[in-house]
Amino acid sequence: MSRPDPADERLAGLRQRLQGLAYGGDYNPEQWPAATWREDVRLMHEAGVNLVTVGVFSWGLLEPRPGVYEFGWLDEVMDLLAEAGVGVDLATPTVAPPSWLAHEHPETLPVNGEGRRIAFGSRCHYCQSSPVFRHYAARITERLAERYAGHPALAMWHIGNEYIGFGCHCPVSVAHFRRWLAARYGTIAALNDAWGTAFWGQRYDSFDHVGTPAARSRTVSGPNPGQLLDFARFSDAAALECYSAERDIVRRHTPHLPVTTNFMGSFKHLDYWRWAAEEDIVSLDIYAGPQDPEGPLLAGYNFDLMRSLRGGKPWLMLESATGRNLTDGRNHARPAGQLRPRSLQAVARGADSVMFFQWRASRAGAERYHSAMVPHGGARTRTWREVTALGRDVARLADLSGGVCDPAEVAVVWDWESWWALESPDHPSNDLRFTDRLLDHYRPLWNANIAIDFVRPDSDLSGYRLVVVPNLYLVDDTGADNLTGYVRAGGHLLMSYFSGIVDEYDRVRPGGHPGAFRELLGIEIDEFAPMRPGETCGLRHAGHTGTATEWQDVIDLAGAEALAAYADGELKGLPAATRHRFGTGTATYLGTSPDRETLRRLVLDCVTGAGVTPVLDTPEGVEAVRRRAADGTEHLFLLNHTTDEVTIDLVTGPDRPVDLLAGDAPEPVTGRLRLPPFGAAVLRDVPANHL
Secondary structure: OOOOOHHHHHHHHHHHHHOOOEEEEEEOHHHOOHHHHHHHHHHHHHHOOOEEEEOOOOHHHHOOEOOEOOOHHHHHHHHHHHHOOOEEEEEOOOOOOOHHHHHHOHHHOOEOOOOOEOOOOOOOOOOOOOHHHHHHHHHHHHHHHHHHOOOOOEEEEEOOOOOOOOOOOOHHHHHHHHHHHHHHHOOHHHHHHHHOOOHHHOOOOOHHHOOOOOOHHHOOOOOOHHHHHHHHHHHHHHHHHHHHHHHHHHHHHOOOOOEEOEEOOOOOOOOHHHHHOOOOOOEEEOOOOOOOOOHHHHHHHHHHHHHHHOOOOOEEEEEOOOOOOOOOOOOOOOOOOOHHHHHHHHHHOOEOEEEEOOOEOOOOOOOOOOOOOEOOOHHHOHHHHHHHHHHHHHHHOHHHOOOOEOOOOEEEEOOHHHHHHHOOOOOOOOOOOHHHHHHHHHHHHHHOOOOEEEEOOOOOOOOOOEEEEOOOOEOOHHHHHHHHHHHHOOOEEEEEOOOOOEOOOOOEOOOOEOHHHHHHHOEEEEEEOOOOOOOEEEEEEOOEEEEEEEEEEEEEEOOOEEEEEEOOOOOOOOEEEEEEEEOOEEEEEEOEEEOHHHHHHHHHHHHHHHOOOOOOOOOOOEEEEEEEOOOOOEEEEEEEOOOOOEEEEEOOOOOOOEEOOOOOOOOEOOEEEEEOOOOEEEEEOOOHHHO
């Protein structure tokens, strides 16, 4: 019998306290006079807020001088929130070390690849290898945990903020990197073998001779690929050490409370598979642009990733935007009504919260024009009206807290180390971008309302009908054998180009391409032929004419059959996509980047062949997702992301479902459901076989 997960027990306590989904956001009372705090608490009650994140950037206020602490203001805020019944996700404030630390210990400031030390004046201005920084970070964390461990407002812990894994090149970091390499390889001979240092005479005699990879402007030629990859691994590991040290402190004082830190979705520099295993619940900050026509798509794949990181368990959306954010040169307001479906989309895909940055819009600082739950115009604004209405929606979905999404039939492989290696320099094309290619594969699935999970190459794949593998450049033998075994046992697999090329050390696999997957795919790739920017080539697939771009593999069939072919150019008539019956399964391979319509056809052809069932056929721009309550009751989310009214035909069983968002006494739904522009419906108790 498996032992219960301690994280589940901690989260059960949080859910019991919140009595539903979390609703709220980042609260920064230190920016405002005490009189405003009381107004904030009143407005939080009006909006239905039950959880706020406090203290993220407060180190310099809590410890204005070394060893001198001023907790009085935070005591008052915590007391006010406790009296109002609002829980606190209390942050350790170590993302923004105070000015006195930078002044008295300038060695704690990081050094970039150009050799320049980063200055104080923003945030994340610390060397994550610095023992001095780690000492002071542990000290303020200890003081916070001691003081607030028994406070009635404290609901959970928030460690740091948006860790970035900055690769520091200072002498302390170089020494730390050397120790990390020695632990990883054991001997310098093993490192030389892994990095292939016989090339260009780069052989090392000692770990003491190894440095961090300098910026290319500081070297005559290109860097060692193995060194680059290991430095990415090391920088990730050093950041995780900082997180773990603070987590262990707060957990010692409050072992019953959950601990998290906020991820940034498809963020390149941290391996969130590793990080998710070290926290109780995954948390996300997400800022899909309000004017981006693919905003729901971009948010959807980030939500699916967060849910997948801990095996389908609920996660928290800790930050999003009620309106504009500051990610573009021109930052537009959010259209009226769009906030509702964009927020409920997170809940549909497994979130146990809807939260924002931030509660009250700032008057000063870099993000003074970032949107907030309480805008500069206060409670008389459209945004405030939408925030309070959304709070009522979230409250109506309370029974979803702790519930999970229906099992997915499709898995998409995501591996951070392969991403790091794929986008390193000196490849046949240096323009490949992993997330762009991944979205190419995800888009047809999302548009067809097909549920997906993200998985690692070595994950258990036996429960999936189809596994999609976008550009898995780097894969170790365990991952390669797992994917091969999945197809051999009857699975359907779709893989795209430049996959299986190198091992875990970024060394080219011997015997020709596609390396680890030649037998599985039944092909041999004679040459890589990246295309010039803007260049296209005709493509034919099943009577459809399309175009290819970005890349062309020169494919020799070795057991596979051609599924699509190039229609013109130097490779006219040669295979562009192939299919191979392997064992009792099927492997489909894309040797190029087809246009969106052709790729849609190819992906959905694999979906059909694998017997995958969409959630529901809906008009374009209407998302259908299933999630169960903690008691197993089915909920169908229907989200209209368009500015048009749409009608959805529903074939329901004898027990007609109700729309939980339709008011306090909703009528049963049957037949045709009308959704206004940016409309949303959540139908409770709709078994899949009734639609």
